Structures are given as structure tokens and as C-alpha cells.
Amino acid sequence: MKKQSEHAPASNGEKAVQPKLKQDNLPLRSWFSPAALWHRKTTVIAAFSVVAILTHLVLRFGFHSTAETYHIPLLTTLVLGGLPLLYELLCKLLKREFGSDLLGGISIITSVLLGEYLAGSIIVLMLSGGEALESYALRSASSVLAALAKRMPSIAHRKKAAEMLDVALEEIAVGDTLVIYPHEICPADGVVIEGHGTMDESYLTGEPFQISKTSGSMVISGAINGESALTIRTTQRAADSRYAKIMEVMRESESKRPQLQRLGDRLGAIYTPVALAVAILAWAISGEAVRFLAVLVIATPCPLLLAIPIAIIGSISLCARRAIIVKSPVVLEQIAECRTAIFDKTGTLTYGEPKLTEQLIAPGFAQKEVLTLVASLERYSKHPLARAILAAAKDSGIQLPEATEVGEQPGQGLRGIISGHQLQITSRNKLIAQKIPGADQLPPVAGGLECVVVIDGRYAAALRFRDAPRAESLSFVKHLGPKHQFAHVMIVSGDRESEVQYLAGQVGITEIYAQKSPEEKLAIVRTETAKAKTLYVGDGINDAPAMMAATVGMAIGQNSDVTAEAAGVVVMDNSLEKVDEFMHISRRMRIIALQSAVGGMALSVIGMIFAVTGHLSPVSGAITQEIIDVLAVLNALRAAFPPKVIHDL
Secondary structure (H helix, E strand, C coil): CCCCEEECCCCCCCCCCCCEECCCCCHHHHHHHHHHHHHHHHHHCCCCCCHHHHHHHHHHHHHHCCCHHHHHHHHHHHHHHHHHHHHHHHHHCEEEECCCHHHHHHHHHHHHHHHHHHHHHHHHHHHHHHHHHHHHHHHHCCCCHHHHHHHHHHHHEEECCCCEEEEEEEHHHCCCEEEEEECCCCCCEEECCCCEECCCCCCCCCCCEEEEECCCEECCCCCCCCCCCEEECCCCCCCHCCHHHHHHHHHHHCCCCCCCHHHHHHHHHHHHHHHHHHHHHHHHHCCHHHHHHHHHHHHHHHHHHHHHHHHHHHHHHHHHHHHHHEEECCCCHHHCCCCCCEEHEEEEEEEEEEEEEEEEEECCCCHHHHHHHHHHHHHHCCCHHHHHHHHHHHCCCCCCCCCEEEEECCCCCCEEEECEEEEECCCCHHHHHCCCHHHHHCCCCCCCCCEEEEEEEEEEEEEEEEEEECCCCCHHHHHHHHHCCCCEEEEEEECCCHHHHHHHHHHHHCCCEEECCCCHHHHHHHHHHHCCCCEEEEEEEHHHHHHCCEEEEECCCCCCCCHHHHHHECCCCHHHHHHHHHHHHHHHHHHHHHHHHHHHHHHHHHHHHHHHHHCHHHHHHHHHHHHHHHHHHHHHHHHHCCCCCCCCC
């Protein structure tokens, strides 16, 4: 059905239609998933437990009711709240899942048998409240991503001939022409083909700047358009665009159990039998069963159950805000143990585009004059080297005069007249074949790319280009050893050996493998991974097999969907600084997770000692454990917030 955009004038008496924004991009079925239903149930149980405990205290100490009366709220809690929790624990036991929450289940049963109904109710609150707190914490850690979900547009303005159609995002195809009106959100990745303005990409890149957009500029989905309308040609479907990839991370981070949770299970496998042994010992020594219950209550290890996954989800959320997509949570743990770093060359350690590196000027010509004339002519060229020449002229502050009679005849190169000078830009072989005067002054052949300049019929200069290293490549490589404990750094590239050698010298890497096919890259990575855990960073399709073979595969940039699928981590921006950020976030996540889990256990052990000696009753032990849980979870939530220093380049 054809619709008229709210920003376009309505015609034929039709009323303008206002685009709608989706309020929730998460699948409806997630609301009714078993995990979601259980989280809501535990929230209700926790709330009911609080009300029941308060009612008990009021009846007991406010109205001085009889025991039969003031125990009713507690017994109700144990039946309506305790039984569902015990049922869940029983299901885990039947599956041979002996988790740390087993202590809580034993404590509930023991409290009922001993008539300690208040202690049992507090344990019900502890377990159900822990589940509810985890659900809230995970939502809090993903709050920025949830905000992004609400901002996702539901329609796009597709231009076809003279018509403007409002279409659903799923109807957008690669190559469609879309119009983005002022202040609208870009619905898909694409290239600007008409218009000039700015876009706010801060939600996606973390950089708080307005990015200028003009014809030929790339735009990313989720960016907010500025004051001017832009017309773009899509390069990705909406479902494959950058915005959608970030939303996918949010869904996965909420639905997948983080791999590092195994650490909590391993710690719990040691902690649970120790706590049971201490509780039995306390009972045996004192002859008081209530001490057995007191030890179990204070030993209930909610920090293990909550802190580790919260730290992981928080770190995934932080990475997404920093334009780093964590596809496999286990890489957050593995990256800190990698000791060999393997890099592709082009587009990874380099910008992936030529830079003007040498200007070899013939006698009788001035360097600035030659660059001025060449850049003036290259403004009219689509050759890959033209952008590098124009960039060099801009860096030199050169004002470019107008060129006339610009043309490019087969076999003659680019020609034109600038400031009265006849100019020709061609290749070495064509210059020699045309027998142009001064050709004998050509410098020897070297690596990289080259073009030669002829001014007024004479050879004037040779311009040489190379794929220049990123500005941060040298400092990044140098700091891998002292800052991140990498013992081995190498380049594995499909490029020519001379080019790889040149780059290696620029960035300080001594071991290189050049002219390698994807199969050869794969073999090298497998060999190195057998020796030590490896990090492989690349950007091209030929890097995908190697990424999958490495301990941690990281794709840099958005050049290939295949590479992004193979990698465990995708750095959306072409920047090694983001690679360093991921390393810092990962290391910090592990520290925070262990601080929260082990610290909480340590405090519980101290409480167990007090319980063994009779200085901590079951009720006071339960309250103390709740305080420990809150401290552990609050510490774990720190992983979702950026530290003062997030990289050290």
C-alpha cells in the first residue's frame, strides 16, 4: 500500500502518515519463554515473602498474637514460595545438576523440620530475591541496548521513480533507494547518493561527534540524521545492518547462559560439600541441630549464582556500546590466556587503501608545483590512487586550480590542462613506450604502486604509493607483550612478500608469512594454536577459516559477513584501539567476576565460623547472607560501566 511520508507534502487530499517506531524489538515469544516465566514467578515469590515476613513481625511484636497466629504468614510463604523453589531444585538433581543453590534447598527443609519458620521464609526470600535481582541486573546491564531497541524504526521511505513508498524494514532490499528525512533514524546501511548533512553515530560508535555525510559517504543503520534530508542506496538489508547486529547481541546476551558460568559451577562443586561438612561438624560438636541450619543459611552461595553471569552480561553490553560485538561469551575469558597474536595485513594492520609515500621529482620541477598540478587533475578521476593524491594535497594545504580539457584516452593515461600546463598521468611502461623526453631519469622499480607524471611533454615525477600502516599499529604491536603478556606476534598475509616485509618493518613485527592462501593460513594457525592459545585478527573472507581455528577469532571492520560469522568478536570500527579496548574489558570482567564470587564466598566462610560457634542464629545468618549477596551483585554490575582508562594506546 502506498503511503505519503510525514515530511513529504501530501497530494490528492491524502493525509500525511507519521512513521511509527517499534517499542520493543524483542520477539513476543521471549515474554512467554520458560526463563521469562520463571523470573516473573520468582519476583512474585520474593514480593510475597517480604509481605509475609513483615506481617509476621507485626503480628508477633505489634499485636503480641499467639504463635499459631503469627506463624501463618510464614507457613504460607514456605508452602506457596518454598515448594516451587524446591521443585526446581529437585528437577536439577534429577538432571545431575548439583549446583550451589542445593544448600538453600536443604536449609529450607531443615528450617521446617526444626520449626524455624522465620529462617526458612528468609531463605525463600533469599533464593527468589536472588533470581529476581539477577533478572533486574541483566536488564540494567543491557539498558543501553534496550534503549536502542525502542529506537528502531518500523518503516523506511523507499523512492521508486517519482513515487515515495513507506515500506516495512523487512521489505528493504540491497540496492534500494531510501530517503532519510531530518532527525529520522537510518533504517539500513548504505551509501549517500544525494544530499549533504551530518549524522549522530554516537549510540553505535561511542564517538560523540556529528559525522559529515555527502555523496559517497557510508551511513550505518541506527544513526540519527541531522537537519538535511539524505538519499541513500542500501548496501545491506535491514536485518543484516549494523543496528540489527547490535540488537542480536542484546537478545543473545539475555537468552544464552554465559560460558564462564562454568567457573561458578566449578567453585560451587568445591564449596557445597565443604559447607555441608562444616554444618554437620557444627551439629556433631554442639549437639544442636539449629547450628547445622545456621551454617547452611549463611553458606548459601548466591554470589556464585549471580555475580559471574551479571559481570559477563555487563561486559557484553559495554562492548556493544563501544562498537564491539561479542558473539561468543567464552572469548571474554579466553582472550586473557592468549599468548600468540596473529594478524592479517591489509585492512587489519593497515588502512587497506593506498597512501602517497614518495614523490620522486625530476630536475627542473618543484615538488609543490607537481603535487598541485597532479591533484588538480585527479579531482576528475575515479582511479584508486586519486584519493591518496588528493589527501596528500589537502595535508599540504594546497589550493587546487581548475583543470580544463580533461580526458582519458585508451593507452594515454589521464590528461588535462592546469594553469597553462599540459599534464599527463600515466604508468612507467606507457611513458617508455611513448618515448617521452626525460624517461631515462626514471628511478629504479620498487615495491608498492606507482604512477608517473608528464608536464608539458617532459617526464616530471614518479609518485609511489603503499598501503600505509594504521596510525596506532606500531604502538599497538609494541604494547602487546608488556601490557597483555603476548609472547609471540606474527603477520600471516596473502599479499606479496615485499609489501608484507615493508609493513612488518613499520610496525615492529619480525615474523611474517606472505603470499599465503586461506588453506595455508589455516594450517599456520592450527600449528600455533597447538603450542599456545592464539588470537587471530583479520578482515577479509580469506581470514574466516583461520579465525575459526584460533582460540579467539576477531574480525575488524565490516568488510565481510562471512568473516563476521566466523569470528567470536567483531570490531565494528576499523580501529586497533577497539581491539585493545576489548582486551581491557575482558581482563576487567574476569577480575570483577572473581572478586564478586570469591569475595562473597570468603564473607560466607567467615559467617560460617560465627555460626559454628553459636554466635549467629539461622535468622541473623539469613539476613547477613542477603547483605553479602547485594554487595557481590553491586560489585558485578560495575562491569557494565566504562572504566576511566579503557585502553592504553
